[in-house]
Amino acid sequence: MLSTLVLPLFALSVVSANPFAAHSNTAAHSIAARSIAARSTTPIAAAWYAGWHATEGFPLSSISWEKYNTLYYSFAETTQDVTNLSLVGSDGELLPQFVSEAHAHGVEAHVAVGGWTGSIWFSSNLATAKNRTAFVQTVAKFASQYNLDGIQFDWEYPNHQGIGCNTLSANDTANFLAFLQELRRNPVAAKLTLSAAVSLVPFNDATGNPSPDVSGFAKVLDYIAVMNYDVWGSWLQNVGPNSPLNDTCTTSAQQQGSGVSAVKAWTNAGMPVNKIVLGVPAYGHSFAVAPSDAFAPGKKELVAYPSFNASNQPLGDTWDNTGSVDACGVYEGPGGSFDFWGLIDGGFLTKEGKVAGGIYYRYDTCSQTPYVYNETSQIMVSFDNVESYAAKGKYIKNTGLRGFAMWEAGGDYNNMLLDSIINAAR
Ligand SMILES: *[C@@H]1O[C@H](CO)[C@@H](O)[C@H](O)[C@H]1NC(C)=O
Ligand SMILES: *[C@@H]1O[C@H](CO)[C@@H](O)[C@H](O)[C@H]1NC(C)=O
Ligand SMILES: *[C@@H]1O[C@H](CO)[C@@H](O)[C@H](O)[C@H]1NC(C)=O
Ligand SMILES: *[C@@H]1O[C@H](CO)[C@@H](O)[C@H](O)[C@H]1NC(C)=O
Ligand SMILES: *[C@@H]1O[C@H](CO)[C@@H](O)[C@H](O)[C@H]1NC(C)=O
Ligand SMILES: *[C@@H]1O[C@H](CO)[C@@H](O)[C@H](O)[C@H]1NC(C)=O
Numbered sequence: 001m002l003s004t005l006v007l008p009l010f011a012l013s014v015v016s017a018n019p020f021a022a023h024s025n026t027a028a029h030s031i032a033a034r035s036i037a038a039r040s041t042t043p044i045a046a047a048w049y050a051g052w053h054a055t056e057g058f059p060l061s062s063i064s065w066e067k068y069n070t071l072y073y074s075f076a077e078t079t080q081d082v083t084n085l086s087l088v089g090s091d092g093e094l095l096p097q098f099v100s101e102a103h104a105h106g107v108e109a110h111v112a113v114g115g116w117t118g119s120i121w122f123s124s125n126l127a128t129a130k131n132r133t134a135f136v137q138t139v140a141k142f143a144s145q146y147n148l149d150g151i152q153f154d155w156e157y158p159n160h161q162g163i164g165c166n167t168l169s170a171n172d173t174a175n176f177l178a179f180l181q182e183l184r185r186n187p188v189a190a191k192l193t194l195s196a197a198v199s200l201v202p203f204n205d206a207t208g209n210p211s212p213d214v215s216g217f218a219k220v221l222d223y224i225a226v227m228n229y230d231v232w233g234s235w236l237q238n239v240g241p242n243s244p245l246n247d248t249c250t251t252s253a254q255q256q257g258s259g260v261s262a263v264k265a266w267t268n269a270g271m272p273v274n275k276i277v278l279g280v281p282a283y284g285h286s287f288a289v290a291p292s293d294a295f296a297p298g299k300k301e302l303v304a305y306p307s308f309n310a311s312n313q314p315l316g317d318t319w320d321n322t323g324s325v326d327a328c329g330v331y332e333g334p335g336g337s338f339d340f341w342g343l344i345d346g347g348f349l350t351k352e353g354k355v356a357g358g359i360y361y362r363y364d365t366c367s368q369t370p371y372v373y374n375e376t377s378q379i380m381v382s383f384d385n386v387e388s389y390a391a392k393g394k395y396i397k398n399t400g401l402r403g404f405a406m407w408e409a410g411g412d413y414n415n416m417l418l419d420s421i422i423n424a425a426r
Contacts (some may be wrong), residue, residue, distance in 0.1 A: 042069070043402060044069065044223065044402050045067065045069050045070070046068055046069070046070035046225070046405040047071060047405060047406040047418075048071075048409065049063065049072065049408065050074050050408045050409075051074060051091040051098075052091060053410045054091050054094050055091065056318075057318075057410070060098055064409075064418065065101065067415065067422065069108060070108045070110060070193075071102055072111065072405070073095055073099075073109065073110065073112065074115060074408070075090055075111075075112050075113065075114060075154065076090070076111050076112070076114075077090075077115065077117065077118025077120075078118055078119060078120060078121035078122050078125055080121055082121075082125045082135050085139070095111070095146055099147050102149075108150055109149050109150075110148060110149060110151060110152050110193065110195075111142070111146065111150075112152040112197065113152065113154060114155045115156065116163055119155050119156045119162055120166050120167065121166075122158075122176075123167035123169050126172070126178075127169060132175065132178060133182065136182050136189070137186075139151055139183060139189065140183070140188040140189045143189065143192055144188050149192065150193030150194065150195065151192055151194055152194075152196065152225070153176075153180075153194075153196045154197035155176065155196070156197075157203070158203040159172040159204035159206070159208060160208075164328045172203070173203040173205055173206070173211055174206065180217065181216075181220055184220050194222055195222055195223050196217070197227055198224045198225065198227065199226075199227060200227075200258070200265065202214045202265060202266060202269045203217075211269060213270055214270050214271050217271070218270060222275070223277050224266065224277065225279045226262045226263070226266065226276060227279040228244075228245075228258065228259045228278060228281075229243045229280070230285075231244055232244075232382065233285045234285070234287065234310060234336060238305040238307055239287045239306050239307075239371070239382060240305055241364060241369040242281055242382045242383060242384070243280065243369060243388070244256070244366070244367035244368070245258060245260065245369070246259070246368060247260065247366065249366035250366045254305060260395075273399060274402050276402055277404060278395070278396055278403075278404050279404075280384065280404050280417075281384055281406070282339060282340045282384065282409075282410075282411025283339045283340065283342070283383065283411050284340075284343065284381045284383025284384065286313075286316055286336040286337070286338055286380065286381045287308035287309075287336070287379070287382075288309040288313070288314055289307075289309075289373065289379070289380040291375055293307050293308070294375070294378075301360075306380070313333055314334070314336050314377075316336045317337070317345055317346060318342070319342065320337055320338075321334060321335045338381055339411040340353075340383070340384070340413050341411065344413055349385075351414075353386055353416045355372060358374075359374055360372070360374075368391040368392075369382060369383070370383060370384070370387065384417065386416055386420040387420075390421070393420065393424025396421075396424075404421050404425065
């Protein structure tokens with residue numbers, strides 16, 4: 001049985017791409033059996049499912065379950081109370097149904113804990129031995145209660161401020177490791193697939209710099225998912241790639257990190273390459289760019305890294321936040337993100353995912369990502385398409401990475417991105 005379970009996912013056809021599917025009606029299809037498979041080198045074909053989009057056009061029935069072997073329900077948020085994980089922002093009533101649907105399709109059902117708005121209390125929840133023990137109990141109980149196959153820790157970020165009001169400590173990374181080691185000793189959690197969603201560089205150590213040694217994490221985590229997105233956005237001075245595959249081929253001023261640099265940073269710190277999953281975005285960032293900045297002088301050719309008007313953030317698609325008070329109580333304007341389907345809705349792309357008539361296009365050869373530009377609305381979007389997903393899939397295969405995880409399942413259109421990365425990584 002094990003030999004079947006460890007068959008490379010990408011060797012199977014796209015329509016029956018699930019290595020667990022054949023076992024879904026057998027007794028062997030238990031949490032334990034699936035976790036053994038996961039703790040081997042089974043390639044990961046995963047996506048995050050944003051619970052709050054269930055009622056905004058992406059119900060559970062829209063998930064292409066057969067193309068994945070793991071889905072992460074997002075998010076269970078940390079709270080001030082170490083005994084409580086909150087599903088308040090994520091349609092918690094849907095979680096049991098998510099888990100049973102996943103299991104019916106032979107897919108591992110995980111919950112992602114934390115996220116951008118849900119990481120506020122990680123540091124305090126893990127700060128002392130007493131709190132870590134309590135949080136181990138909380139996580140194990142939560143996993144049992146919902147019959148989960150895995151937990152992903154999406155702490156943004158240990159000893160590095162994220163949203164702005166996170167509790168924070170110089171000891172965060174050491175405490176995180178101590179917590180994971182204790183969690184692994186818990187009889188429930190020992191059987192779970194444990195992963196972490198991480199930034200492009202290793203967790204900050206007590207000096208505030210990326211840890212030179214994360215080998216301890218490699219022992220307790222099944223894998224990490226590198227969030228290779230939001231690398232460039234409105235917080236920088238120029239339009240740049242949301243999700244650069246590479247940046248070692250560009251000038252140092254344009255090196256904000258990439259898939260290539262992240263894999264180098266994590267492997268140099270002791271994370272095995274086959275424990276690294278590439279996080280890929282099914283969305284892009286928009287910018288207000290004047291035609292005089294967008295085009296090369298005298299030509300209608302898009303230039304690289306143009307400047308943009310930061311006081312005029314365009315609104316993205318219908319899932320974009322139009323502006324609201326965040327979890328820290330601070331007002332945030334529109335995010336400006338366009339899902340892949342949103343670019344089609346917004347007239348940038350055709351229903352085939354090709355560039356629409358009247359839209360300018362540029363494919364950057366170093367980051368291996370595309371840009372579209374509407375001269376009339378003066379909106380430029382840095383995003384990912386079938387071609388950039390194929391480049392990422394090929395990189396996963398050639399480098400021996402563990403697989404991919406897409407933010408978010410509901411961002412794709414007719415599985416165009418998903419099929420592209422699966423085919424290329426196969
Ligand atoms: C857990 O925290 C959430 C969010 O703060 C709250 O709504 C919920 O009532 C809490 N649950 C328990 C059992 O304390
Ligand atoms: C431990 O957790 C409790 C909440 O459950 C919190 O009040 C306390 O501040 C935490 N300890 C530290 C040192 O952060
Ligand atoms: C970090 O942990 C050490 C013990 O390991 C402790 O002495 C120190 O007070 C902690 N620092 C903070 C900021 O919590
Ligand atoms: C990244 O760029 C470097 C430098 O040009 C090149 O050697 C390498 O092959 C590139 N890697 C990928 C995956 O594109
Ligand atoms: C930038 O956008 C703001 C808000 O729309 C506008 O008032 C301003 O004139 C723009 N600046 C430039 C240089 O176009
Ligand atoms: C470009 O933007 C303008 C103004 O918003 C809009 O009317 C037009 O349809 C857009 N072009 C395309 C090809 O979508």
